[in-house]
Amino acid sequence: MLDLIDLRGYVKSIGSVKNIAIDIAEKALWSVVNTAERKLFGDNFIISNLTPYDVIYRDRIMSVRHYLPLEDASITIGDDELDVASVRHRVPLVLVPPLAATSMIFDLMPHRxxxxxxxxxxFDVYLIDWGHVTEADSDLSLETYVLEWMPAIMQQVRKVSGEQDVSIFAYCMGGLLSLMYAAVSGDKNIKNMITVASPIDMHSSGVAGRVLSTIYRPAQMVSQLMNISLLDLPAKYLHVPGWVNSLAFKLTSPVGNVVNYVEMLMNMWDREYLKEHLTMSQWFDDMVDYPGETIKDMAVHMMINNRMAKGTMTIGKQKAEFKKINCSILAFAGDNDTLVSIRAARMALDIVSSEDKEFCVVPGGHAGVFAGGKAPANAWAISADWLAERSN
Structure with a gap:
């Protein structure tokens, strides 16, 4: 009897080993297939920008998308099923991306x-796409974005929506541009504004902030004594390629990037995993050039002189006074953001005159706070509820 039991156990173990071997062989096969397809047809794995839209405005490389209503009764966001509202809020919502990163982060994957x-x-949703900047676009300045494009964009959104009031939901540098536009234009029909991880006080953000704060006085003295300024340099010499922006972003978490790469190699057999991983990687890898003229403006006015945190700054020939902003405002910071500190993001409330203003610290680093796995239950949900109360 004992021998029979041992024999059955032996047979089962043989079967288990066989199943494991088959599983390994299948995974190896699919790893080879997926690797080959990735090399030959990489776009097959990219699942961003799939939501249907109409382009309602273009100017040079910039365009504005108007998204079509969802046809499904419910959609999956993260692991949750979300019912699609049958009634639309009156006030349209304009999504404003940063400059160095592409707008794909707003439509990263269908479930995120x-x-x-x-x-x-x-919500009636519009998205600004700042376009693919090259060295030929070095002349794009803060004046271009804030004084030319933002007014034209708002005019077109109002024309298409039929509403004068608008809400803005902006990420990182997009929040700075939105605040600048509101401060310069005095646009009283900006009803609501949300900024996510926007570094208003650039002297308060980590190591970079301490460096900027330290060199502020010496830079002013050198500029006055020698009568020179970064603003006098040709824009082409300060143009920052997209790969530099990508590298700088990755260096904020070098270990994390290595771990992510190893995880990808371990999961090459899993097509769905690869789609998510490679889509997210494309956002990090394919960052956009920073125009030289914009870098000049940012370096002098925002980084060295920290003008936004002081409440006023010059854009072109116009003066932006942030105390002129009276709209409802909600600002977010990530609790693990190494690029934009909580203090730097919170300054958005201090520079405006708005009475209806709130600040929230939510889970995530600089990218995660906006598009990470916890973002739907935190920054997105809080924003949607906050806007719903103020959009009718």
Whole structure:
């Protein structure tokens, strides 16, 4: 009897080993297939920018998208099923991306899409796409973005939506541009504004902030004594290639990037995993050039002189006074953001005159706070509820 039991155990163990071997062989096969397809047809693995839209405005490389209403009764966001609202809020929502990163982060993946989330919550959604900057676009300045493009964008959104009031939901540098536009234009029909990880006080953000704070006085003295300024340099010499922006972003978490790469290699057999991983990687890898003229403006006015935190700054020939902003405002910071500190992001409330203003610290680093796995339940959900109360 004992021998029979041992024999059965032996047979089972043989079967288990066989199953494991088959599983390993299948995974090895699919790893080879997926690796080959990735090399030959890499776009097959990219699942961003899939939500249907119409382009309602273009100027040079910049365009504005108007997203079509969702046709589904419910959608999946993260691991949750979200019912699609049957009634649309009156006030349209304009999504404003940063400059160095592409707008794809707003429609990153079907189940992690800011665009689809707000559409499901009943908002009329528009997205600014700043376009693919090259060295030929070195002349693009803060004046271009704030004084030329933002007014034209708002005019077109109002024309298409039929509404004068608008809400803004902006990430990182997008929040700075939105605040600058509101401060310069005095646009009284900006009803609501949300900024996510926007570094208003650049002297308060980590190591870079301490360096900027330290060199502020010496830089002013050198500029006055020698009568020179970064603003006098040709824009082409300060143009920053996209790969530099990508590298700088990755260096904020070098160990994390190595771990992510190893995880990808371990999961090459899993097509769905690869789609998510490679889509997210494309956002990090394919960052956009920073125009030289914009870098000049940012370096002098925002980084060295920290003008936004002081409440006023010059854009072109116009003066932006942030105390002129009276709209409802909600600002977010990430609790693990190494690029934008909580203090730097919170300054958005201090420079405006708005009476209706709130500040929230939510989970995530600089990218995670906006598009990470915890973002839908935190920054997105809080924003949607906050806007719903103020959009009718």
């Amino acid at each position: 899409s800011v665009v689809r989330y707000f559409l499901a919550k009943g």
